[in-house]
Amino acid sequence: MTLAVLDGGTFYHHATIHGPRYRELFDRVIYMRELVPADLDDVGLLLVPDRINPDLLRAQSDIFTGFLARGLTLVVLGENQVETWLPGIAWSPRPTNFWWWLERDAVPEQRLVAPDHELFAAVPFTDTVWHYHGVLTPPAGARTLIDVPPDAQGRDQGGALLYDDRSSFPGRAIVATLDPFYHHGSNFMPATTRFLDGFLPWARQVATEARPHA
Amino acid sequence: MTKPALYFSFGHPEGSGAGLAARSGAAGRIERCDIYAFDEIDLDLYGALLISMHADQRFLAGRAERIERFLLEGGTVVANGHVAYPFLPGIGTARTLPHYGLDDLRILRLVEHPIWAGVSGEDLTFRRGVAGFYGRSWHELPPGALAINAVGAPDRVLDILHPVGRGRVLLHGGNDLWQFGGPGSTARLVPQFLEWLFTPESRP
Structure with missing residues (x-):
């Protein structure tokens, strides 16, 4: 089966999806305003x-x-308010610290919870580390892959930045707070480009191997 | 400008325009609506359209003729970001570099302009010592347009003021202009922008 990507029509979606670096990886680009169920028949x-x-x-x-x-795989990246359109997810925003890496001996808060997960063979954990805008509480049964500890100001009890949910649906929902299309598409943060360099070929492989439930 | 400005939101609460509309210089003169309501809006009611870097440009490109008519009749369009789907008369797609060095990110003042009066290029270039937040793309200057700030080299124009008919386009090829303003001289940017936006005599 194929890999499809939604296109929001912004300049950074255009740059990341239609730019030369990744465009060959997407079998289908669907403008979000025109999405219909039939677009996904072979996805x-x-x-x-x-x-x-x-x-x-x-x-x-x-x-x-x-x-x-x-029985298919949906990947949802950050800043999409996923908790308002997929069931069982909670979101807690945090003030964004764009500057964590400027601090002396900076150590990112992110923790690799599931180092044996297949994704990390394609995407080194270090390429998932940049600022984040909040934390997710995944549905029960989901596997958290990356998390952060409780907020120092007590806003939340910590939560996931990336999880893989194979239990809420016949298919699989991989959900992240990460926002690489925006930053890569703005020519801004090299870590986001490295993330996509690993993640998109992996996603294409998952798409190719997918088999819908009868 | 006696008519209010219209800010187009795009579904995200933080992009609602509420912060800009609440600025003292806006004084109730910035209205807001969802970008996808564009076709139902009577543009004659507004003196300016404010377009975020997060706008759906593919949608706007399908409405380029209406945007041009708005400009020809005297409207102001302020647009941010890299143009990917041309939607403004005379403005083609953005250019970027594959790799950036520090010198490629320096903001260069080409001419003085009231919006940027007293705002130093150094403060636009660096935030906490990090360069590149203000903008890092450029657009080819349309004939008759004013190049105000460039990035990295004088011919890489980042801030363009482009007269169109009786109207004007202000294109900032970077992060939303109205988000800027920290410690230092960039604090002047948004108040001066609002002053320019709502002052009839501040033609290009």
């Missing part, structure tokens, strides 16, 4: 990039849950 993995308009995602939530009901 094994649907990638929702960071910063798609959440109003549009909420309006099409049945398409996403229907896709998961067919």
